[in-house]
Amino acid sequence: MNEIEDVDLLVIGGGKAGKSLAMDRAKAGWTVAMVERDKVGGTCINVACIPTKALVASARTLLDARRAAEMGIDIDCEPAVDLEKLRAHKEGVVGGMVSAHRTMFHDSGMDFIMGTARFVGQRTVEVAVNDGGTRVLRGRDVLVNTGTTPATPDLPGLAEADAWDSESILRLESLPESIVVLGGGYVGCEFASMLAVFGSRVTLLQGRDQVLPREDRDVAAAVADVLTAQGVDVRLGVRATAVRREGGHRDVVVTLDDGTQVRAEDLLVATGRTPVTADLDLAATGVELDERGFVRVDDHLRTSADHVWAAGDVAGSPQFTHASWNDFRVLKKILTGGDASTAGRLVPYTVFVTPELARVGLTETQAREQGFEVTVARLAVAAIPRAKTLRETTGHWKAVIDARTDEILGVALLGHESGEVVAAVQMAMLGNLTYHQVRDAAITHPTMGEGLNLLFDTVAEQLPG
Numbered sequence: 001m002n003e004i005e006d007v008d009l010l011v012i013g014g015g016k017a018g019k020s021l022a023m024d025r026a027k028a029g030w031t032v033a034m035v036e037r038d039k040v041g042g043t044c045i046n047v048a049c050i051p052t053k054a055l056v057a058s059a060r061t062l063l064d065a066r067r068a069a070e071m072g073i074d075i076d077c078e079p080a081v082d083l084e085k086l087r088a089h090k091e092g093v094v095g096g097m098v099s100a101h102r103t104m105f106h107d108s109g110m111d112f113i114m115g116t117a118r119f120v121g122q123r124t125v126e127v128a129v130n131d132g133g134t135r136v137l138r139g140r141d142v143l144v145n146t147g148t149t150p151a152t153p154d155l156p157g158l159a160e161a162d163a164w165d166s167e168s169i170l171r172l173e174s175l176p177e178s179i180v181v182l183g184g185g186y187v188g189c190e191f192a193s194m195l196a197v198f199g200s201r202v203t204l205l206q207g208r209d210q211v212l213p214r215e216d217r218d219v220a221a222a223v224a225d226v227l228t229a230q231g232v233d234v235r236l237g238v239r240a241t242a243v244r245r246e247g248g249h250r251d252v253v254v255t256l257d258d259g260t261q262v263r264a265e266d267l268l269v270a271t272g273r274t275p276v277t278a279d280l281d282l283a284a285t286g287v288e289l290d291e292r293g294f295v296r297v298d299d300h301l302r303t304s305a306d307h308v309w310a311a312g313d314v315a316g317s318p319q320f321t322h323a324s325w326n327d328f329r330v331l332k333k334i335l336t337g338g339d340a341s342t343a344g345r346l347v348p349y350t351v352f353v354t355p356e357l358a359r360v361g362l363t364e365t366q367a368r369e370q371g372f373e374v375t376v377a378r379l380a381v382a383a384i385p386r387a388k389t390l391r392e393t394t395g396h397w398k399a400v401i402d403a404r405t406d407e408i409l410g411v412a413l414l415g416h417e418s419g420e421v422v423a424a425v426q427m428a429m430l431g432n433l434t435y436h437q438v439r440d441a442a443i444t445h446p447t448m449g450e451g452l453n454l455l456f457d458t459v460a461e462q463l464p465g
Contacts (some may be wrong), residue, residue, distance in 0.1 A: 010139025017311035018145030188270035351417035358422035361410025381415035392416035
């Protein structure tokens with residue numbers, strides 16, 4: 001074994017929490033080494049949030065161009081996708097961020113190592129460096145931040161079908177004329193919406209009886225309606241039992257449990273993500289995994305091994321970059337002598353279908369299951385003045401209110417720019433404001449945020465329960 005190199009902080013995986021903590025502690029004078037297998041800056045900027053939302057922005061631009069006449073603008077030709085320019089847009093955004101991360105890593109003073117790590121002892125890893133050779137590093141404190149990767153279901157024929165997953169599809173060299181999306185969760189719905197707007201014939205297969213199974217049924221149904229209006233063939237309550245690719249890289253044929261088949265040019269598998277822990281040999285450092293392979297942590301992100309921490313997706317945190325960033329803040333405070341916890345934190349999220357669904361807090365179903373007496377407020381986005389000026393009137397907003405305290409328990413906002421509006425609701429919830437205080441606030445007119453006045457104005461028309 002090579003000579004052991006000791007550092008104050010050893011970070012395995014350069015996702016949001018890991019890279020943020022590594023840079024922060026290196027700037028503070030700690031000796032820091034961060035090992036990243038293959039993605040400078042982590043999954044988010046390379047194959048997840050940033051490239052996919054760059055493409056979503058392109059899809060929305062295409063929609064705007066198609067609607068230009070409604071807004072009094074003449075366009076001489078029919079708007080169309082230029083795949084080469086589309087790819088250049090996506091790669092330009094990603095490339096710029098990767099380059100910026102390389103500079104930030106260097107400037108922080110950390111030792112940034114591209115390679116594959118596996119634990120060989122207490123807080124000690126052996127790294128197979130991508131450029132050749134090995135290094136052995138030991139941290140006074142160690143952070144595991146290796147994230148997740150697309151899950152592959154156990155489906156006969158899938159391995160031979162040359163299917164896409166949510167990462168590999170970003171390398172598309174041509175837009176498929178038709179595609180089957182397997183899975184109706186957040187990722188599946190986002191890609192189905194985007195690809196349909198780009199002009200592909202999309203069939204979405206969902207084994208559950210609703211898309212977005214974590215959402216209220218009415219909210220999920222509204223999202224399904226949006227997808228259908230965009231041309232997606234949404235099929236609920238059907239499961240794939242086998243897949244085959246016809247000879248010569250021809251169509252993919254998906255056999256369903258009702259005996260029918262679906263045929264398309266390509267197949268996208270979007271059935272969840274799995275933790276990157278299998279090859280880390282975490283047992284060698286005393287770290288326990290749960291039954292799904294995620295690292296077990298407490299509310300302070302401590303693992304079962306002394307001075308070994310885990311953060312982000314691999315630790316079972318909500319699979320959002322902003323949750324991982326909050327994990328960083330928790331860890332920074334703890335490692336610098338303070339106290340912080342992930343318990344009870346309020347994590348919003350946005351599903352980037354078009355229009356987008358933004359969520360924070362409890363669903364109506366969750367609130368009732370937890371014993372709350374609730375009042376539900378509802379508003380059609382078409383009632384918001386700003387939506388009318390933009391001709392972006394698709395969608396519905398829903399708020400769940402504690403009927404005893406009048407505090408907001410959660411919202412589901414399906415509509416234009418909902419991902420921006422939800423931040424205002426989150427702040428109100430963090431401040432324990434009542435719905436009346438939001439209802440009566442003087443919010444700028446005309447904005448989408450002004451819809452919160454209108455949403456909570458509907459409460460008086462309804463009865464608790």
